[in-house]
Amino acid sequence: MRILVSDDVQVKGIEALRANGYDVDVKKNLDEDALVKIIGDYDGLITRSMTHVTRRVIEAAKNLKVVGRAGVGVDSIDIKAATEHGIVVVNTPESNTLAATEHTVAMIMAITRHIPQAHNSLMAGHWDRKTFTGIQLQNKTMGIIGVGRIGSRIAKRMQAMEMRTIGYDPYIPKERGEQLGVELVDLDTLLKEADYITMHTPLTKETRGMIGKDEIAKMKDGVRVINVSRGAVLDINALAEALKSGHVAGAAIDVFPTEPLTKDINPFIGMDNVVITPHLGASTVEAQEGVSVDVASGVMAALRGEPVPTAVNMAPIPKQVYARIKPYFDLVERMGILGTAISNGAVTGVNVEYIGDLADVDTGLLTMATLKGILNPILQDSVNFVNAPDLAKARRMQVQETKKNSDPEFVDAIRLILQTEGGAVHTVVGTLFNKGEGKIVKIDDYRVDFDPNGYLLLIPHRNQPNMIGQIATILGQAGINITGMQVGETAGSEESIMALAVKEDIPSDILLKLRGIDGLLDIKVIHCEPQE
Ligand code: NAD
Numbered sequence: 279m280r281i282l283v284s285d286d287v288q289v290k291g292i293e294a295l296r297a298n299g300y301d302v303d304v305k306k307n308l309d310e311d312a313l314v315k316i317i318g319d320y321d322g323l324i325t326r327s328m329t330h331v332t333r334r335v336i337e338a339a340k341n342l343k344v345v346g347r348a349g350v351g352v353d354s355i356d357i358k359a360a361t362e363h364g365i366v367v368v369n370t371p372e373s374n375t376l377a378a379t380e381h382t383v384a385m386i387m388a389i390t391r392h393i394p395q396a397h398n399s400l401m402a403g404h405w406d407r408k409t410f411t412g413i414q415l416q417n418k419t420m421g422i423i424g425v426g427r428i429g430s431r432i433a434k435r436m437q438a439m440e441m442r443t444i445g446y447d448p449y450i451p452k453e454r455g456e457q458l459g460v461e462l463v464d465l466d467t468l469l470k471e472a473d474y475i476t477m478h479t480p481l482t483k484e485t486r487g488m489i490g491k492d493e494i495a496k497m498k499d500g501v502r503v504i505n506v507s508r509g510a511v512l513d514i515n516a517l518a519e520a521l522k523s524g525h526v527a528g529a530a531i532d533v534f535p536t537e538p539l540t541k542d543i544n545p546f547i548g549m550d551n552v553v554i555t556p557h558l559g560a561s562t563v564e565a566q567e568g569v570s571v572d573v574a575s576g577v578m579a580a581l582r583g584e585p586v587p588t589a590v591n592m593a594p595i596p597k598q599v600y601a602r603i604k605p606y607f608d609l610v611e612r613m614g615i616l617g618t619a620i621s622n623g624a625v626t627g628v629n630v631e632y633i634g635d636l637a638d639v640d641t642g643l644l645t646m647a648t649l650k651g652i653l654n655p656i657l658q659d660s661v662n663f664v665n666a667p668d669l670a671k672a673r674r675m676q677v678q679e680t681k682k683n684s685d686p687e688f689v690d691a692i693r694l695i696l697q698t699e700g701g702a703v704h705t706v707v708g709t710l711f712n713k714g715e716g717k718i719v720k721i722d723d724y725r726v727d728f729d730p731n732g733y734l735l736l737i738p739h740r741n742q743p744n745m746i747g748q749i750a751t752i753l754g755q756a757g758i759n760i761t762g763m764q765v766g767e768t769a770g771s772e773e774s775i776m777a778l779a780v781k782e783d784i785p786s787d788i789l790l791k792l793r794g795i796d797g798l799l800d801i802k803v804i805h806c807e808p809q810e
Pocket of ligand 1: 374375378423424425427429446448449478479480481482484485507508532533557558559560561656657660
């Protein structure tokens with residue numbers, strides 16, 4: 279079998295492929311036309327982010343069975359087109375974890391003992407033993423925002439330094455925190471109590487700009503801030519101000535809202551209480567090797583027709599099963615996204631009830647897609663169809679499927695029931711209209727009827743005159759186009775829920791205005807589109 283490697287991939291993985299009898303060509307810098315011309319000859323393709331595997335490339339790839347991405351992000355690959363053509367896409371989600379963890383540790387130590395500054399001073403000919411007095415980590419508090427793969431490893435390492443570890447991660451249950459020795463607290467408590475604050479969340483709608491001026495103001499005097507996650511999670515200009523005033527004693531930053539960070543946008547130039555590195559979190563020999571070896575083994579497994587744990591899309595499904603479940607696929611994933619949005623925090627139990635039409639079908643893949651939807655807003659592209667059940671398990675979610683031939687409320691439907699750590703139970707019911715159009719027909723106790731597409735505003739409110747008018751006026755004045763609207767009611771209740779579909783995201787000042795409307799009980803903006 280022939281494999282094309284079209285970007286820089288470390289040699290170990292290529293050697294592994296050759297050692298297993300694969301015929302490997304390395305051809306770099308191919309544009310779309312050049313790739314289209316030759317791709318028909320290959321069974322496998324391995325890329326990094328430089329090669330764009332477009333629909334045109336996929337359609338020309340008559341023999342292609344697998345695309346391997348040496349790395350995490352798969353934005354450069356048209357996953358939908360690949361799935362439609364039965365091509366498995368694999369990536370290497372875990373190979374950077376240790377490298378990023380250890381870089382974070384190095385950054386913590388560097389700002390604690392002023393290593394780069396002392397080094398530079400000595401290299402400049404000074405013997406200065408006064409300026410660079412550090413502090414001790416023992417008995418200090420490390421605040422970890424995002425206790426996932428990297429955050430949990432940071433906890434372990436900082437515990438070895440005899441630090442107290444506290445964490446803010448609303449999506450993992452207390453029990454998981456206890457297991458890791460991390461006391462889970464709310465964000466305000468973490469900001470107030472931590473001597474060090476380190477960020478390890480993905481970049482999501484919620485985490486973008488999560489640590490800005492107001493959050494920094496809540497931090498302890500003399501706090502130290504570290505970010506090796508994603509640049510846009512932290513407002514670096516607000517951080518620079520706080521470093522200047524001395525409120526923040528030190529900072530170590532590896533990732534920036536705009537990369538590369540050029541001189542003109544670097545707010546830290548000339549500061550001596552900062553250590554910055556040019557996105558080096560994943561830059562270790564072992565991580566680069568790991569990425570190449572992992573992608574090679576994923577590609578080989580796919581070519582042998584074995585299930586691949588790092589597959590991003592689904593392996594080919596038997597035709598008869600696919601025909602029955604296909605129309606529901608997209609719907610359940612969107613139901614999962616909605617479920618997370620209305621659950622406010624850690625989900626501990628997931629029950630997917632298949633009612634009527636689907637009661638006698640193998641619905642395992644639909645449950646998988648539902649889990650992907652539930653985890654997608656929290657974990658972004660590190661969750662996929664294949665790893666969603668394992669991730670749910672690791673996050674202590676009890677997952678269950680129920681089949682019902684009949685139900686007092688619905689004939690053919692899927693009811694997603696989410697149990698939350700706080701004890702609340704939330705429900706989303708979806709069904710298909712016109713044999714293919716997904717609709718949400720119930721949210722908690724409210725009967726609704728809307729398409730789960732684009733941006734959705736869910737607005738529980740008191741039943742009183744002019745609620746719709748006031749909301750529509752504010753959105754209209756802001757130039758936001760409402761593309762659908764539905765009010766769901768519960769018999770005998772004084773409250774209703776409004777579901778508004780809009781084309782674009784709602785700016786925060788407009789949200790604030792909406793929140794000021796008397797009788798409006800809550801407002802949630804949900805981006806219903808799944809991330810690949
Ligand atoms: P992960 O998905 O394993 O963990 C992320 C954690 O963040 C999860 O536990 C999730 O529940 C939590 N989270 C999500 N939304 C949150 C919120 N609003 N508030 C608090 N917690 C929230 O991810 P990971 O593999 O640990 O990676 C963490 C980050 O590090 C990612 O952004 C990744 O892109 C980045 N990273 C950077 C480098 C680098 O070179 N600097 C290398 C590897 C990873």
